[in-house]
Amino acid sequence: MIDNTVVELSRWQFAATALYHFLFVPLTLGLSFLLAAMETVYVTTGRDIYRRMAQFWGKLFLINFALGVATGLTMEFQFGTNWSFYSSFVGDTFGAPLAIEGLMAFFMESTFVGLMVFGWERMSKAQHLIVTYLVALGSNLSAVWILVANGFMQDPQGARFNPLTMRMELTNFSDLIFNADAQSKFVHTSIAGYVTAAMFVGGISAFYMLKNRHMEIARRSFRMAALFGVLATAGVITLGDALGFIGGQAQPTKLAAMEALWKTEPAPVAFNVVAAPSQSERANLWQIQVPAGLSLLVTHSLDGTVPGADDLEKQAAERIRNGIPAVVALKRLAQDPSDAQAMAQFTAHEKDLGYGFLVQRYAPDQDASKSTPDAILQAARGTIPQVAPIFWSFRIMVGLGLLMLGYFILAVIYTLRNQVEHQRGFLRLALWSIPVPFIACEMGWLVAEIGRQPWTVYQVLPTWMSASTHSVAYMVFSLTGFVVLYSIFIAIEMYLMVRAVRAGPDADGPDAAGPQGEVAAVRAAPAPAGRLASRWEG
Amino acid sequence: METYLLLKVAWWVLLGVLLMGLAVMVGMDMGVGTMLRYVGRTDTERRVALNIVGPHWDGNQVWFILGGGAIFAAWPLIYATAFSGFYVVMLLLLWTMIVRPLGFEYRSKLASAQWRGAWDWAFFVSGFVPMLVFGAAVGNILQGVPFHFDWNLTSRYTGSFVALLNPFAILCGLLSVAMSIYMGATMVMNRGEGVIRERARRLALWSGIGALLLFTVGGFWVSRMQGYHLVRGPDPATAQTPLRQIVERSTGDWLVNFRGHAILWLVPASAYAGLLPGLVAARRGASHLAWWLGALAWIGIIGTVGTAMFPFMMPSSSEPSHSLTVWNSSSSEYTLAWMTGFTAVFMPLILWYTSWAFWVMRGKVSAQRIESDEHAY
Numbered sequence: 057m058i059d060n061t062v063v064e065l066s067r068w069q070f071a072a073t074a075l076y077h078f079l080f081v082p083l084t085l086g087l088s089f090l091l092a093a094m095e096t097v098y099v100t101t102g103r104d105i106y107r108r109m110a111q112f113w114g115k116l117f118l119i120n121f122a123l124g125v126a127t128g129l130t131m132e133f134q135f136g137t138n139w140s141f142y143s144s145f146v147g148d149t150f151g152a153p154l155a156i157e158g159l160m161a162f163f164m165e166s167t168f169v170g171l172m173v174f175g176w177e178r179m180s181k182a183q184h185l186i187v188t189y190l191v192a193l194g195s196n197l198s199a200v201w202i203l204v205a206n207g208f209m210q211d212p213q214g215a216r217f218n219p220l221t222m223r224m225e226l227t228n229f230s231d232l233i234f235n236a237d238a239q240s241k242f243v244h245t246s247i248a249g250y251v252t253a254a255m256f257v258g259g260i261s262a263f264y265m266l267k268n269r270h271m272e273i274a275r276r277s278f279r280m281a282a283l284f285g286v287l288a289t290a291g292v293i294t295l296g297d298a299l300g301f302i303g304g305q306a307q308p309t310k311l312a313a314m315e316a317l318w319k320t321e322p323a324p325v326a327f328n329v330v331a332a333p334s335q336s337e338r339a340n341l342w343q344i345q346v347p348a349g350l351s352l353l354v355t356h357s358l359d360g361t362v363p364g365a366d367d368l369e370k371q372a373a374e375r376i377r378n379g380i381p382a383v384v385a386l387k388r389l390a391q392d393p394s395d396a397q398a399m400a401q402f403t404a405h406e407k408d409l410g411y412g413f414l415v416q417r418y419a420p421d422q423d424a425s426k427s428t429p430d431a432i433l434q435a436a437r438g439t440i441p442q443v444a445p446i447f448w449s450f451r452i453m454v455g456l457g458l459l460m461l462g463y464f465i466l467a468v469i470y471t472l473r474n475q476v477e478h479q480r481g482f483l484r485l486a487l488w489s490i491p492v493p494f495i496a497c498e499m500g501w502l503v504a505e506i507g508r509q510p511w512t513v514y515q516v517l518p519t520w521m522s523a524s525t526h527s528v529a530y531m532v533f534s535l536t537g538f539v540v541l542y543s544i545f546i547a548i549e550m551y552l553m554v555r556a557v558r559a560g561p562d563a564d565g566p567d568a569a570g571p572q573g574e575v576a577a578v579r580a581a582p583a584p585a586g587r588l589a590s591r592w593e594g
Numbered sequence: 595m596e597t598y599l600l601l602k603v604a605w606w607v608l609l610g611v612l613l614m615g616l617a618v619m620v621g622m623d624m625g626v627g628t629m630l631r632y633v634g635r636t637d638t639e640r641r642v643a644l645n646i647v648g649p650h651w652d653g654n655q656v657w658f659i660l661g662g663g664a665i666f667a668a669w670p671l672i673y674a675t676a677f678s679g680f681y682v683v684m685l686l687l688l689w690t691m692i693v694r695p696l697g698f699e700y701r702s703k704l705a706s707a708q709w710r711g712a713w714d715w716a717f718f719v720s721g722f723v724p725m726l727v728f729g730a731a732v733g734n735i736l737q738g739v740p741f742h743f744d745w746n747l748t749s750r751y752t753g754s755f756v757a758l759l760n761p762f763a764i765l766c767g768l769l770s771v772a773m774s775i776y777m778g779a780t781m782v783m784n785r786g787e788g789v790i791r792e793r794a795r796r797l798a799l800w801s802g803i804g805a806l807l808l809f810t811v812g813g814f815w816v817s818r819m820q821g822y823h824l825v826r827g828p829d830p831a832t833a834q835t836p837l838r839q840i841v842e843r844s845t846g847d848w849l850v851n852f853r854g855h856a857i858l859w860l861v862p863a864s865a866y867a868g869l870l871p872g873l874v875a876a877r878r879g880a881s882h883l884a885w886w887l888g889a890l891a892w893i894g895i896i897g898t899v900g901t902a903m904f905p906f907m908m909p910s911s912s913e914p915s916h917s918l919t920v921w922n923s924s925s926s927e928y929t930l931a932w933m934t935g936f937t938a939v940f941m942p943l944i945l946w947y948t949s950w951a952f953w954v955m956r957g958k959v960s961a962q963r964i965e966s967d968e969h970a971y
Contacts, residue, residue, distance in 0.1 A: 122699035125652065126692040132662045136677025137684050141748050143677075147670020148925040152933060155667035158660035159940040167653030167944075167951050173969050174649040178954050218926070221833050222747045223670070225926040390745040390837070524678035525750050534685050541689055545696065552703050 057422055058520060065531035066138045066523040069538060071505070073130050075498055076542050080124035082497045085199060085246050086253025087117045088192035090284060092185070094277075099185045109273050110188070111176070112561035113257060118173065119553050123545060125166070130538075138534075142512050142522035149215040149226045150205050150513075153233075157201030165194025199246045207238025209513050210504070211306040217409060217516070219389050219402050224516065236302045241504070244295040247288050248500065251460060252493040254285030255486075258467060260557055262486035265477045273561050278476060282467035289461045296457065297353075304354050304362070307514060309439055310507035312365045313446040315350055316340050320364040324348035330451070333443040338365065365440045372411065373436035376427075379412030381405045383424040410516040414438070417520045441509040445502065453499035456492050463489065599831040601930040605668040606907070606920045608937060610900050612661045617728070617770070617892045618777060619654035622885075623647045625778020625801075627694065627721025628771065631714050633782055633793045638961045640714060641702060641971065645964055646785045647778075648971045649955045651698055653948060658691075667933055671747070671836070671923040672908055676731070679741050679751035683727050683758055690723040702971050721778075722771060729770025732899055733763035736816060738843070738911030747835060752912055762815055769808040773895065775801035776872070777888045783881035785959050791881075798876040798884060806869045809895060813862060816902060821847025822909040822917055830905070830921040839922065841914040848902040861901045865894030 091110050098106035132154070135143045143151075168190040175184055208215070214231030215224040226232060258281035264274035304311040311317075316333040317325070318340065327349025332341040351360045382405035388398035405412070416422045417438075418431035467486070470476035476483070508514055512522040626633075626647050634640030647654075665673040677684055693716045701713035737760070740753040779798035783791050820843045827839030852858050868891030875884035903909075909917040924930060964970045 118699055119703075122695045125655070126695040129659065129692050130688055132659050133677060133684065133688060135666065136662075136673045137681055138678070140674035140678035141746075143666065143674035144671045144747055144749070147666050147673060148929050151663065151667030151670055151673070151925070152929055155660065155663035155933060156936050158656060158663040159936055159944070162659060163653065163656045163940075163944045164947070166656045167650075167948055169652055170649035171951055171954060175954055176969065218833070221835055221926070226929045226932070229928075229932050387745060393838075524674075524681070525748065526678070526681060530681055534681070537685060537689060541692075548696070548700060552700055556703075 058417070058523075058525075059528065060417075060520070061528050062526055062531055063520050063523045065528065065535055066526075067519065069138060069531065069535045070134060072535070073127065073134060073538055073542070074505075075501060076546075077124065077127040077131055078497060078501055079494060079546075080120050080127065081199075082245075082249035082252040082493070083120050083256055084117070084124050084195050085249030086251065086284075086288070087113065087120070087256065088188075088195050089250060090253050090257060090280065091117060092188045092192045093280060093284070095185050095188050099181045105272055105276065108561055109277055112273065113277070114172070115556055116256075116260075116553065118169075119549060119556060121169065123549050126545070127542070138524050138526070139512070139522050140524040142517065144223060145517055145522070146208070146215075146224045146513055149212075149224050149232065150208055152226065152229075153201045153205040153208075157198050157205075161194050161197035161201060163194075165191055165198060168194065196246055199249075200242050203242040203245060204233050204235065204238045206504075207235040207241060208232060209511075210241075210303070210508060211235060211237040212513050212516050217406065219386055219399070220393050222386075222390070224513070237299075237306055240295055240299045240302050244292060244299050245500070247291040247295060248493070248497055250288035251285060251292055252497060254281040254288060254464070255460065255493045256490055257281035258285060259486045259488075259490035262483040263557065264560065266480065266483050266487065270561050271477070275471075275477065278467070279471040282464060282471045285460070286464035286468050289457065289464050293457055293461065296454070300354065301356070307508065308363050309365075309368050309441060310446070310503075311354065311362060312368060313441050313443045313507055314450045314503065315354075315362070316343070316443055316447045317350070317362060317364040318366060320361065320367045323359045323361040324351040325360075325362055326350060327353060328447075331447065333447050335443055365443075369436045369440060372439040373432055375408045375411040376415050376432050376435050378405055379408030379410065380415060380424050380427055381412070382409040383412035383416070410511070410513075410518065411435075413521055414510065414518045417518070438510050441507055446507050449499040449502040449506070453496050453503060456496040456499070460489075460492060460496070596831055598833070598927040598930075601927060601934065602830070602920050602924045604934060605924060605930055606900070606904070609661075609664065609669065610896060612657065612664050614889075614893050614896050616657040616661045617773065617896060618889045619650075619657045621725060621770070621774035621892070622777040622781050623651045623654050624694075624721035624725050625774035625776065626782060627697070627717035627778075628725070629775055629778060629782075629794075629797055630717045630721075633779070633790055633797065637707070637710060638964065639790055640710075641964050642786060642790055642959050642961055643782055644698065644701070644717075644971045646782055646959050648698060650951065652695070653951060655695070664933075668925050668930060669907070669918075669923050670925060671749075672918050675741055675749040675751075675918065676735075676739075676908055678749060679739055679753070680731060680734075680758065681751075682755040683731065687724045687727040690720045694720040698971050721774070725771045725774045726764075726767035728767075730758065730763040730767035732770075733766030734758055734760075735908050736766070736848070736899065736903065737762060737819060738822065738909040738914070738917075740912035741910050742913035742916045743835075743837060745837075747837075762812075762819070765808060765812055765815070769805055769812060769895070772801045772805040772808060773888070773892060776805055776876075777885065777892075780872075780876060780881045780885040780888055783876070783879070784885060785957070787958050787960060791879075795876060795879065795881075798881075799873060802869055802873045802876060802888075805891070806866075806873075809865055809869075813898070816848050818845060819848065820845055821850070821902075822906050822914060823847045823850065824905065824919065827919075827921065833926065834922045836916050836918055836922045839915055839917075839919075841909070841917045843909075843911075843914055851901055851904055858901050861894060861897040863894070865891045865898060868892070868894055 091114055094106050094110040098110060168187045171187045172191050175187060213235045214226060214228040216227045218225045257277050261274040261278035264270045316328050316331045318338050326345040326347050328343045328345055331343035334341050348358060350362055351358055354362050381401055385398045385402035388395050389402060412424050415427045415431055415435040416424045418434040419427040470479055510518055512519045626643055630640055630643055634643045697713050697716050701710055741749055741751045743749055776798055779794040779801060782794035786794060822841055822843045825840040825842050828834045868887045872884045872887030875887060905920040907918050907920060907923060
């Protein structure tokens with residue numbers, strides 16, 4: 057028997073640790089490219105100020121990077137520790153991109169980040185520049201593979217359930233990687249990281265301009281961030297639209313929740329700008345609409361329509377009824393794999409196996425074969441995820457995205473006219489807007505992952521079945537531990553980040569005594585050749 | 595179908611290689627963390643020790659992450675069963691491990707002695723505990739772990755957390771801690787100078803002797819403990835689950851492979867072939883050689899466990915017939931084939947650029963350089 061409380065606590069723990077991890081990842085993705093861009097200017101023009109810029113932002117990069125790496129460890133292991141049924145059920149397919157991420161991307165990023173930090177005096181300028189690019193490339197390639205894995209959860213492509221091994225087995229590798237959801241989400245997510253980095257660099261540069269400190273570095277950093285940011289924001293919005301289009305077709309239940317669409321309406325469908333969705337009433341208590349808006353946004357035409365929750369529930373009920381015999385046959389096959397009749401029954405109902413799993417939660421004794429009409433109804437209703445949080449997360453994300461686009465357009469205009477440092481109000485806005493992209497990223501995660509419920513793998517494996525069979529006590533223990541530990545970490549990180557920002561680009565290392573010291577002058581000489589000889593003796 | 599058999603064995607070997615990489619590389623960094631407060635008495639000395647592994651800890655740690663990812667991809671049932679079964683110890687490992695990246699990046703950012711002192715303790719905990727857990731997990735797996743599967747392969751662990759801390763598991767944990775200190779100490783000797791090098795040398799000797807003793811005692815223990823043997827099961831070359839085999843346990847089963855193929859005694863012998871001359875080398879100050887001999891010893895130690903248990907990977911003590919083996923817990927042939935391709939391309943690349951990174955950062959780490967280098971930890 058599956059304990060709902062354990063499943064709920066496991067979900068809270070996963071969401072908390074993933075959202076927390078995702079506070080640090082976007083900045084790493086974007087800032088690594090900004091660092092590479094700054095260093096490129098340094099190497100090509102030879103102007104030392106760009107080296108100082110790269111090193112200063114590199115320092116902030118590392119404070120953020122450390123927590124990203126640390127909390128990423130949790131993610132790599134949490135599937136096994138807390139989602140063991142999920143892991144054995146989809147590991148054959150889902151594990152591969154995670155392992156390849158380690159092989160291809162994370163090893164590269166992590167090995168070269170050490171050289172990026174420590175190697176300034178030990179490599180030629182060109183070598184160091186390549187190293188910096190490899191860090192950026194590595195972190196972005198990491199994102200590719202993680203989102204390939206996530207794409208499989210959103211729209212499972214390239215795998216088939218094998219009743220004899222009781223798991224989803226990979227059947228087509230290129231379908232797995234070239235999954236449209238994964239591809240568009242990778243671009244959308246990584247560019248969201250570039251926006252985050254641009255807001256971060258722009259905001260901190262604005263802080264210096266307000267204080268009239270480090271003006272040379274601040275002006276240049278701001279300009280680079282503004283140009284990078286305006287392109288990135290435009291890209292995020294474009295790809296977000298594409299993702300909505302692709303996701304809407306692959307996951308109609310998520311789309312219905314995002315738009316609070318309870319009933320299928322004839323085309324053209326109106327767009328709910330704001331609404332008060334009520335899950336129990338299965339309707340919006342009130343709403344403000346733009347006529348024909350949704351058809352235009354989602355189908356890019358006036359005569360397209362979008363299925364509402366009512367129709368989707370009906371379809372789900374049908375699939376649940378069809379899926380129950382699949383579960384029954386599967387159980388018989390587990391007893392006797394050579395049972396031809398069971399195999400025939402399974403094959404006939406195979407495509408709705410996930411829906412058969414879904415009803416177990418509501419069936420007496422959690423046995424699908426005992427499903428009552430009421431259990432089927434409840435399971436069908438459960439295929440519509442929680443509308444209000446998805447509807448609002450989506451609107452906050454999009455709203456913040458549009459605001460950031462406006463912000464970056466202004467930023468580009470001001471910086472190209474060389475007047476940004478006189479726009480005090482705008483600079484203050486830039487500083488206080490630093491949290492905005494972080495919030496938008498978190499909202500994006502919520503839309504994607506709450507929107508996929510009640511599934512871990514859409515239409516294949518219910519979340520409710522996926523969790524490990526822990527006790528409630530274990531889950532309370534681990535969740536508490538994570539909350540305590542992660543709270544301490546973020547306090548330390550924020551403190552060090554703010555401190556490093558206040559100290560500014562010219563503070564020379566942790567033991568800096570003199571302010572404004574020329575950094576390069578005190579740097580130690582590179583390694584003498586004689587060291588090679590001493591390697592074998594130690 | 596014979597290809598599938600080969601792929602299963604190849605991924606069993608590769609898992610071993612990853613565990614060896616993890617033990618050698620992450621173990622070394624964790625050893626430095628464990629001994630940090632001893633090897634460095636002053637703040638500068640401790641910073642020297644940290645900066646010896648400083649440029650490499652992050653790359654090295656990926657061995658650990660890749661180990662997790664590869665078990666997930668190639669051995670999903672083992673990933674699911676072991677990680678959830680060992681829940682509380684896995685959390686201990688995770689919570690102590692995630693402190694380490696922060697220690698490197700944050701410790702020397704503030705000058706306060708209290709701040710740095712706290713991080714030095716954090717380094718001790720985040721070096722000692724994960725290595726202890728790593729060894730203890732292997733120790734438990736050798737003895738068998740109480741778990742079984744439902745009809746749909748939901749794994750259920752029926753033991754307690756305390757049962758994982760049994761004497762044999764602790765012994766294996768201490769062996770892994772001793773080896774990590776040995777590897778860390780020889781690396782610190784390699785790139786440290788003066789008093790730090792001398793302290794590291796003493797540590798290398800003591801930890802090496804400790805590892806030698808623990809491995810020997812552990813070996814005798816294993817030869818007398820209950821092992822497992824496969825009585826009957828489906829054809830190893832076919833896709834299968836752990837629900838259709840018969841497994842029995844009896845004393846001395848973990849020696850069967852060695853008795854059947856005498857050449858396999860070379861595997862445990864290489865642990866001695868690494869440690870004994872390693873101790874001599876460390877004593878003479880040939881730290882580079884001592885480090886490589888330590889790596890050989892790790893290969894011998896992990897190889898011994900694998901060889902003794904083959905084809906078992908995670909036996910079940912409560913339901914022996916549900917034991918996980920090389921034959922019944924791997925991924926599908928198709929997945930293993932793709933994974934093999936990626937590994938064949940990227941593993942040599944990883945080894946190449948890791949070596950290059952060590953070569954770029956070669957040479958002694960001195961106190962003067964730490965104090966004048968703004969990038970140092």
